[in-house]
Amino acid sequence: DQQVKQNSPSLSVQEGRISILNCDYTNSMFDYFLWYKKYPAEGPTFLISISSIKDKNEDGRFTVFLNKSAKHLSLHIVPSQPGDSAVYFCAGRTGANNLFFGTGTRLTVIP
Amino acid sequence: DTAVSQTPKYLVTQMGNDKSIKCEQNLGHDTMYWYKQDSKKFLKIMFSYNNKELIINETVPNRFSPKSPDKAHLNLHINSLELGDSAVYFCASSQSRYNEQFFGPGTRLTVL
Numbered sequence: 054d055q056q057v058k059q060n061s062p063s064l065s066v067q068e069g070r071i072s073i074l075n076c077d078y079t080n081s082m083f084d085y086f087l088w089y090k091k092y093p094a095e096g097p098t099f100l101i102s103i104s105s106i107k108d109k110n111e112d113g114r115f116t117v118f119l120n121k122s123a124k125h126l127s128l129h130i131v132p133s134q135p136g137d138s139a140v141y142f143c144a145g146r147t148g149a150n151n152l153f154f155g156t157g158t159r160l161t162v163i164p
Numbered sequence: 165d166t167a168v169s170q171t172p173k174y175l176v177t178q179m180g181n182d183k184s185i186k187c188e189q190n191l192g193h194d195t196m197y198w199y200k201q202d203s204k205k206f207l208k209i210m211f212s213y214n215n216k217e218l219i220i221n222e223t224v225p226n227r228f229s230p231k232s233p234d235k236a237h238l239n240l241h242i243n244s245l246e247l248g249d250s251a252v253y254f255c256a257s258s259q260s261r262y263n264e265q266f267f268g269p270g271t272r273l274t275v276l
């Protein structure tokens with residue numbers, strides 16, 4: 054029962070362009086959504102989050118958009134940099150800080 | 165200065181053995197977690213401990229037993245290992261039950 058889905062396993066983008074990573078969820082009880090970034094042989098690192106009562110949160114080059122009616126969120130990275138190349142995980146959180154992760158999207162930023 | 169550390173990084177063992185994975189955090193956090201990432205890259209919570217008390221125990225076989233000797237440590241003990249236990253196990257911690265989680269580097273367990 055996968056409550057969070059990332060349907061694109063990989064994405065390639067030219068340096069300087071926008072990267073858009075998508076995520077869909079089924080659980081209406083999620084109160085927060087989080088994006089984590091993961092490099093090989095390392096654990097996931099928190100990137101940005103958004104409360105379920107908001108539709109946008111911005112932090113530098115990273116912006117997360119939430120469309121609750123569509124149960125969809127996206128992470129925008131602009132401009133994309135080669136160091137952004139990693140696997141990005143979307144997660145939904147229930148009140149007890151129980152995170153439900155998607156299977157990740159591998160982003161490759163081409164110099 | 166590693167915030168959340170796990171040992172060992174790699175663990176290869178035979179079916180039926182008992183093994184432990186250790187986790188330590190030096191962030192002063194109250195809550196610690198164990199996650200399993202299977203071969204399909206699906207990262208799923210197993211356990212959550214808050215101040216040494218179990219608060220989440222997802223549908224995990226009771227061959228898996230977390231042990232928290234103190235707030236800074238949450239070890240994972242696995243009895244009678246099975247082939248399906250092969251995965252990467254991540255430890256994480258957070259300031260409280262409602263804060264962002266910091267992950268360790270993972271332990272790749274291979275059961276032969």
